[in-house]
Amino acid sequence: MWEYTDKVKEHFLNPRNVGIVDDADGVGEVGSLACGDALKLSIKLDENKLIKEAKFQTFGCASAIASSSALTEMVIGKTLEEARRITNENIAEYLGGLPKEKMHCSVMGRDALEKAIECYLGEEAKAVEGEIVCECFGVTDIQIERAVRENSLKSIEDVTDYVKAGGGCGNCHDKIQDIIDDIMGSEAAPRTKKKALTNLQKIRMIEEILESEIKPALEKDGGNIELVDVAGNKVTVRMRGACATCSRSQMTLNNYVETVLKDRVSHELVVEEV
Amino acid sequence: MAKIIYVDNNATTQVAPEVVESMIPYLGEYYGNPSSIHAFGGDVGLKLKEARRELSDLIGADPEELVFTSCGTESDSTAIRSALKAQPDKRHIITTSVEHPAVKNLVEQLGKEGYRTTTVPVDSKGRLDLVYLYQNLSDDTAVVSVMWANNETGVIFPIEEIAGKVKEKGILFHTDAVQAVGKIPIDVHKLDIDMLSLSGHKLHAPKGVGVLYVKKGTTFSPFLMGGHQEHGRRAGTENVASIIALGKAARFTAAHMEEENTRVRQLRDKLENALLDKIPHSMVNGDPENRLPNTTSIAFEFVEGESILMLMDQHGICASSGSACTSGSLEPSHVLRAMNVPFTAAHGSIRFSLSVFNTEAEIDFIVEKLPPIIERLRKMSPFWEDAQLKDRMIT
Numbered sequence: 001m002w003e004y005t006d007k008v009k010e011h012f013l014n015p016r017n018v019g020i021v022d023d024a025d026g027v028g029e030v031g032s033l034a035c036g037d038a039l040k041l042s043i044k045l046d047e048n049k050l051i052k053e054a055k056f057q058t059f060g061c062a063s064a065i066a067s068s069s070a071l072t073e074m075v076i077g078k079t080l081e082e083a084r085r086i087t088n089e090n091i092a093e094y095l096g097g098l099p100k101e102k103m104h105c106s107v108m109g110r111d112a113l114e115k116a117i118e119c120y121l122g123e124e125a126k127a128v129e130g131e132i133v134c135e136c137f138g139v140t141d142i143q144i145e146r147a148v149r150e151n152s153l154k155s156i157e158d159v160t161d162y163v164k165a166g167g168g169c170g171n172c173h174d175k176i177q178d179i180i181d182d183i184m185g186s187e188a189a190p191r192t193k194k195k196a197l198t199n200l201q202k203i204r205m206i207e208e209i210l211e212s213e214i215k216p217a218l219e220k221d222g223g224n225i226e227l228v229d230v231a232g233n234k235v236t237v238r239m240r241g242a243c244a245t246c247s248r249s250q251m252t253l254n255n256y257v258e259t260v261l262k263d264r265v266s267h268e269l270v271v272e273e274v
Numbered sequence: 275m276a277k278i279i280y281v282d283n284n285a286t287t288q289v290a291p292e293v294v295e296s297m298i299p300y301l302g303e304y305y306g307n308p309s310s311i312h313a314f315g316g317d318v319g320l321k322l323k324e325a326r327r328e329l330s331d332l333i334g335a336d337p338e339e340l341v342f343t344s345c346g347t348e349s350d351s352t353a354i355r356s357a358l359k360a361q362p363d364k365r366h367i368i369t370t371s372v373e374h375p376a377v378k379n380l381v382e383q384l385g386k387e388g389y390r391t392t393t394v395p396v397d398s399k400g401r402l403d404l405v406y407l408y409q410n411l412s413d414d415t416a417v418v419s420v421m422w423a424n425n426e427t428g429v430i431f432p433i434e435e436i437a438g439k440v441k442e443k444g445i446l447f448h449t450d451a452v453q454a455v456g457k458i459p460i461d462v463h464k465l466d467i468d469m470l471s472l473s474g475h476k477l478h479a480p481k482g483v484g485v486l487y488v489k490k491g492t493t494f495s496p497f498l499m500g501g502h503q504e505h506g507r508r509a510g511t512e513n514v515a516s517i518i519a520l521g522k523a524a525r526f527t528a529a530h531m532e533e534e535n536t537r538v539r540q541l542r543d544k545l546e547n548a549l550l551d552k553i554p555h556s557m558v559n560g561d562p563e564n565r566l567p568n569t570t571s572i573a574f575e576f577v578e579g580e581s582i583l584m585l586m587d588q589h590g591i592c593a594s595s596g597s598a599c600t601s602g603s604l605e606p607s608h609v610l611r612a613m614n615v616p617f618t619a620a621h622g623s624i625r626f627s628l629s630v631f632n633t634e635a636e637i638d639f640i641v642e643k644l645p646p647i648i649e650r651l652r653k654m655s656p657f658w659e660d661a662q663l664k665d666r667m668i669t
């Protein structure tokens with residue numbers, strides 16, 4: 001018996017948005033009967049280019065159905081840009097986590113979404129990218145590389161859990177190991193330094209978002225914001241102008257700045273004002 | 275707990291109430307060591323002797339030919355490794371493509387250790403390619419291990435014929451009879467079987483106790499070394515309460531053998547026919563002509579087994595699946611793959627395995643609950659519409 005979260009069970013037992021959207025703007029299909037799971041996602045946009053409707057058809061286990069159902073809930077009301085930023089990790093998080101062996105269900109969701117968006121944008125469904133590494137499940141080197149990078153996968157078993165590669169005959173295990181070694185080798189060789197690097201990246205991202213999105217929005221109300229410090233997941237900012245004295249500044253912070261930063265950088269961030 | 279409808283008896287069985295009762299005194303009051311000289315322990319030893327006799331009656335062996343083990347898996351490992359140890363100059367093992375992992379994974383490992391292994395394939399109904407098996411018997415073959423009945427499909431293999439042919443060549447024959455013992459009559463002395471494995475928890479005894487039958491005169495090499503228990507063939511102080519329970523369970527299954535092959539068989543047939551009838555695109559995996567009376571494996575196309583099991587679980591119905599997702603592996607069961615069951619069907623295969631504790635009302639309940647579950651999942655499946663379209667084009 002798998003240890004599914006209540007949320008996974010709930011979505012499996014009461015799946016939302018089952019079916020096919022009439023006159024869909026974009027359809028993404030991934031998986032196959034042979035592989036044991038498949039997902040067909042269809043989306044429709046409204047006049048403001050927000051995703052108005054999203055429906056799914058899924059063949060697969062409980063976590064595949066739950067991931068699909070969660071995905072439709074997550075994308076409805078989002079712009080394509082926002083939807084595009086949804087990662088497989090986000091889908092798993094939304095469900096309160098998935099058993100490790102079932103992470104490929106969340107990857108399937110992400111892939112279907114990507115395909116549906118590409119379909120809408122009329123982007124050539126990128127012809128089979130890369131070279132097939134796993135013959136059993138038809139997984140390419142590019143797909144494996146991406147999963148390894150995005151989820152910091154460290155072993156063949158991890159790769160199998162996320163994209164199925166290597167889960168069949170096992171003939172491709174050496175190739176998968178080579179891909180993992182290549183990526184681990186190239187990524188900041190001394191791995192102890194990795195944390196500092198992520199932090200730096202995090203700070204840079206926060207700065208960027210503050211400058212490009214949050215400041216312009218606050219300036220409209222005659223306010224301003226300045227980044228004071230980032231310590232771990234604690235972001236300290238200073239409010240200026242109208243915001244500093246405004247009794248609603250606390251609310252502004254929590255509701256707006258924090259939401260944006262959480263959404264864009266990391267769910268763990270907390271924003272505090274000096 | 276809500277009412278449980280248990281049709282997963284090839285996974286494990288309910289310990290029969292009288293079996294539970296038989297073992298309790300030996301967990302409490304009578305805790306003596308059966309090897310002790312004093313009567314307090316010695317009496318326990320007598321009780322073990324009785325259990326040994328009850329079991330030997332069940333399979334037609336002599337009591338001294340039985341070795342109590344910790345499970346079916348230990349019996350399998352002991353048998354195959356002993357056969358190899360006893361004939362160090364022979365380097366070849368024959369087994370089948372549908373064995374339980376207890377044999378399959380061991381033989382794979384032995385292959386890595388340098389033994390030559392031959393795996394006998396099955397056809398689409400799960401029947402062994404006997405010609406292939408016989409062709410591969412050679413002077414170098416140390417042991418042939420063929421299960422008596424398959425745990426997933428219930429298919430029964432022609433053990434009498436195989437054992438005879440293997441014996442003609444003077445090769446050791448072992449059978450994993452874990453699923454057969456207690457369900458169909460077995461008489462080892464009538465056949466040329468050198469070793470046979472059975473497991474307590476498949477025949478209404480507790481988990482964690484098994485038996486290896488070793489025919490008199492067979493060279494034997496123990497798996498566990500140590501004390502003199504089991505005449506030195508399996509060291510370690512006996513699992514007294516469980517062995518006593520297994521003896522009682524042997525009597526229980528012998529007494530119910532007739533019922534298993536009449537009433538239980540009829541219930542299985544009723545379940546199978548009703549489901550095939552009510553659910554389009556469903557079919558039986560295996561060989562209906564040669565099958566355990568309690569087992570049916572049914573494939574429901576275009577849906578996935580884990581989802582079916584979880585929805586059945588909502589109604590308290592317990593069964594198993596040959597699908598990939600339930601096992602944690604990504605491919606459907608090696609048994610269904612060996613039979614070349616198409617992927618459309620393999621992923622949605624459910625095994626129902628009954629016991630004498632099942633009632634007709636329970637079967638009716640499953641027949642009522644399952645069709646809507648399959649329909650619900652098919653409506654969610656991206657392949658269902660196409661399948662229906664094709665159906666319409668054909669009719």
Ligand SMILES: Cc1ncc(COP(=O)(O)O)c(C=O)c1O
Nearest residue numbers: 345346347374376425452453473
């Ligand atoms: C055919 C077969 N062999 C061996 C075993 C293993 O028995 P045990 O669980 O007692 O080790 C099983 C049970 O799952 C089985 O079905």
